[in-house]
Amino acid sequence: MSNRSQQRIGLFGGTFDPIHFGHLRPAVELVEHFQLDHLRLLPNHRPAHRDKPSASTAQRIHMLNLATEAMAQLIVDSREAERDKPSYTYDTLSEFRDDYPQASLIFFMGLDAFSGFDRWYRWEGILELANLVVVDRPDATLSAWSANLLATQSEKLGNSVINVSAGAIERCSVTQLAISATDIRHRIAAGKSIEFLVPERVNRYIVQQALYR
Ligand code: ATP
Secondary structure: OOOOOOOEEEEEEEOOOOOOHHHHHHHHHHHHHOOOOEEEEEEOOOOOOOOOOOOOHHHHHHHHHHHHOOOOOEEEOOOOOOOOOOOOHHHHHHHHHHHOOOOEEEEEEEHHHHOOHHHOOOHHHHHHHOEEEEEOOOOOOOOHHHHHHHHHHHHHHOOOOOOOOOOOEEEEOOOOOOOOHHHHHHHHHOOOOOOOOOOHHHHHHHHHOOOOO
């Protein structure tokens, strides 16, 4: 735990269907780089019937727990997944702001997600609640709208999220692994191996539960 007076909390949302090393390696590097007190992985809500074959909410959460067990700073936060309707990031961040009024909140997203940020519910409100860190992802490019937003916020607040309470946007380069959950599901459906794409314990669980076949 740091001796800073202000807590620094990272939030990383996704479907995590399943969690893979493309999420985990960046997560570890982000904890270290931003000296986070902790990074919360927030699996999102997904209607039970959508996009089969996929894992249930309980299975996605279980895999996240298996994957993060060895690293105390990675916390699985299932508040969105367990709600009976989809929740907007804006609402979730408002909740965090109420829970941690003084903390620096950093919301992480991959470059692919940031490129569609203009379509997010109340994106301007999101920037009033938290800072954003955009993580590079292989093959993803920055949309013109997002590049423009990045430039505007940098002009106002600089290009570091450190010591800014909300609204700053920073790009961060991490070890890039061209792994996607979609590709993992396709491999399993095709009877192929997913060895070394997910943690061993997650792989064993997928086999045991006969997921994604
Ligand atoms: P899917 O293929 O099912 O869309 P995904 O692998 O993209 O899944 P998500 O759960 O949708 O995983 O991603 C959650 C977050 O992690 C998003 O912000 C996404 O941009 C980011 N992310 C996912 N995979 C990577 C990767 N390989 N490198 C960097 N960021 C990633």
